[in-house]
Amino acid sequence: MTTEPSTPIVDKAKESTMDVSVGPQHPGSGHVRLLMRVDGDYIVSIDPDIGYVHRGCEKIAEYRNYVSNIPHLERPCIIDAIHLNWAYVLPVETLQGVNVPPRGRYISTIAAEMNRIMSHLYWLAINAGVFSGHTTIFMWAFGDRDLFIELMEWLTGARLTYSFLPPGGPRRDIPSGFEEKLTKLLNYFEKRLIEYDRVFFKNPLVVARAKGIGVLKKGDAIRLGTTGPVLRGSGVEYDVRKVEPYGAYADLDFQIPTFKEGDAYARFLVRFEEMKQSISIIRQAIGKMPKGPIARKAPLVAPEGEAIGRVESSRGEIAVMVIGDNSDKPYRVKIMNGSFRNLIALPYLIRNVHVADMPIIYGSLDYWPVEADR
Amino acid sequence: MNQQSTSREERIIEKAKSQFPDYVKETKIDGNKRVTITFNKDHLQEIATWIRDDLGLDHLKGIACVDYPTHKKLEVLYLAGSFSKSEIQDIIVTLKTELPRDAATISSVVSIWESAHFHEREAFEMFGIKFEGHPDLRKLLTLDNWDGPPPMLKDIRFPEMGQR
Numbered sequence: 001m002t003t004e005p006s007t008p009i010v011d012k013a014k015e016s017t018m019d020v021s022v023g024p025q026h027p028g029s030g031h032v033r034l035l036m037r038v039d040g041d042y043i044v045s046i047d048p049d050i051g052y053v054h055r056g057c058e059k060i061a062e063y064r065n066y067v068s069n070i071p072h073l074e075r076p077c078i079i080d081a082i083h084l085n086w087a088y089v090l091p092v093e094t095l096q097g098v099n100v101p102p103r104g105r106y107i108s109t110i111a112a113e114m115n116r117i118m119s120h121l122y123w124l125a126i127n128a129g130v131f132s133g134h135t136t137i138f139m140w141a142f143g144d145r146d147l148f149i150e151l152m153e154w155l156t157g158a159r160l161t162y163s164f165l166p167p168g169g170p171r172r173d174i175p176s177g178f179e180e181k182l183t184k185l186l187n188y189f190e191k192r193l194i195e196y197d198r199v200f201f202k203n204p205l206v207v208a209r210a211k212g213i214g215v216l217k218k219g220d221a222i223r224l225g226t227t228g229p230v231l232r233g234s235g236v237e238y239d240v241r242k243v244e245p246y247g248a249y250a251d252l253d254f255q256i257p258t259f260k261e262g263d264a265y266a267r268f269l270v271r272f273e274e275m276k277q278s279i280s281i282i283r284q285a286i287g288k289m290p291k292g293p294i295a296r297k298a299p300l301v302a303p304e305g306e307a308i309g310r311v312e313s314s315r316g317e318i319a320v321m322v323i324g325d326n327s328d329k330p331y332r333v334k335i336m337n338g339s340f341r342n343l344i345a346l347p348y349l350i351r352n353v354h355v356a357d358m359p360i361i362y363g364s365l366d367y368w369p370v371e372a373d374r
Numbered sequence: 375m376n377q378q379s380t381s382r383e384e385r386i387i388e389k390a391k392s393q394f395p396d397y398v399k400e401t402k403i404d405g406n407k408r409v410t411i412t413f414n415k416d417h418l419q420e421i422a423t424w425i426r427d428d429l430g431l432d433h434l435k436g437i438a439c440v441d442y443p444t445h446k447k448l449e450v451l452y453l454a455g456s457f458s459k460s461e462i463q464d465i466i467v468t469l470k471t472e473l474p475r476d477a478a479t480i481s482s483v484v485s486i487w488e489s490a491h492f493h494e495r496e497a498f499e500m501f502g503i504k505f506e507g508h509p510d511l512r513k514l515l516t517l518d519n520w521d522g523p524p525p526m527l528k529d530i531r532f533p534e535m536g537q538r
Contacts, residue, residue, distance in 0.1 A: 010510070051515035059526055094405075222457045225433030225489025236457050244407065244464045308408055308453070308466055319435050319453065319466070336436030336453065343492050373515055 030369030083313035090309025104169030119314035127363035169295025214361035228316020233267035235260035240312035264364035339372035482508040500526035
């Protein structure tokens with residue numbers, strides 16, 4: 001690896017360039033402003049202006065106790081709430097020395113994988129479907145997502161913001177009859193994925209718009225520290241579920257889909273393949289689920305010390321550092337999530353491209369402004 | 375497995391100590407594949423370059439700052455990890471250094487890890503730390519008209535949020 005001098009994100013304005021502000025109206029995934037410097041139909045550079053949905057989550061967390069922190073720390077990405085919740089709870093459990101019983105870990109894993117499918121379906125509907133002008137997949141993906149939402153509501157009591165995993169284990173056991181319903185849904189969804197492939201992923205219009213656009217080379221993906229499907233779309237095999245298995249992932253057999261092309265289409269396919277893997281993970285977890293208690297009692301205070309926990313969310317690795325100080329409130333909570341880490345790929349990829357390619361590249365990164373702003 | 379992973383972490387620490395005997399102040403291994411190296415802030419560039427090139431920790435996961443007003447210090451933690459070396463992918467190495475609270479200045483690592491770009495901007499805004507050599511050190515998350523002190527410092531409180 002060579003040390004390249006780092007360049008400023010924004011290029012100098014010239015006489016032929018014009019600045020266009022995109023946003024901060026909702027582009028489908030939260031409020032963000034991209035300040036584009038365009039030269040004719042080409043984008044010279046963009047300056048992402050984020051923070052429109054900054055809530056000071058980390059500051060609030062210092063004034064709430066460990067359990068009250070869960071609902072507001074999962075709010076930044078409500079369509080992926082289980083992963084945000086889990087990423088925060090893992091280091092708290094490490095500090096408190098609490099072990100979740102095996103059955104609890106399996107239930108958490110099933111909930112997390114259902115959430116991953118739901119999050120990827122949201123991405124497919126909005127960030128891939130709407131942004132590329134494909135309204136059929138928008139309707140289909142949102143319709144199918146609702147079936148998962150209904151099952152999650154049955155399991156956790158809420159449609160999106162579950163607060164399902166307090167320290168010690170999940171709040172509820174699986175309701176009776178849930179496994180059958182879920183298996184039925186997975187069988188249906190597996191057939192739907194074939195239709196998705198035919199209508200969207202193999203659609204010549206989608207291929208023409210996404211293939212070869214926004215290429216992130218492997219070396220750059222590593223250098224920029226991107227994560228999640230963006231990283232795997234560039235051919236790096238890195239998934240926290242394999243690297244540092246949490247929950248029940250150590251017992252389950254699954255693959256990490258990677259594509260070496262690094263373009264927007266490769267990132268599309270990574271998420272598509274991940275949905276298939278999630279189906280397989282949930283099926284295995286239902287089959288292997290042990291009996292026994294689901295949760296252990298966790299103390300309300302955490303001792304002095306710091307712990308870092310991490311999970312693989314739908315948007316990449318979320319690492320959370322929690323510093324305890326012998327009280328019932330954390331001294332410091334630092335959230336390092338996928339969207340904020342992938343933010344640097346935006347100005348890097350949306351450079352010297354057509355204006356019309358911008359929504360596709362933006363959509364392929366699955367950037368979630370609220371998660372990045374916290 | 376456990377024994378093997380312990381020795382990997384110890385090897386990192388041994389290497390760091392032999393490479394920089396004068397700068398490394400303290401080292402720590404946390405049970406779960408976490409290595410912390412505390413060092414003198416003036417030697418950040420050397421240690422970061424060495425960690426990237428020799429250990430293969432090719433990206434930053436984030437930069438965390440912690441404010442300790444009673445000790446009049448700010449701690450800066452660089453969380454580095456590796457994508458390209460599969461054998462150390464599961465380890466997070468934390469570089470920890472402290473700055474005086476009234477003169478929080480440290481050199482930027484953007485030239486070493488480009489992934490630090492937005493993390494340093496966030497730390498600059500939230501804790502008021504100046505990163506010397508950062509190509510584009512501007513505010514990031516707060517509103518354009520926010521002219522108050524860095525909001526994440528411990529002595530800044532927001533009573534309307536229930537903070538007393």
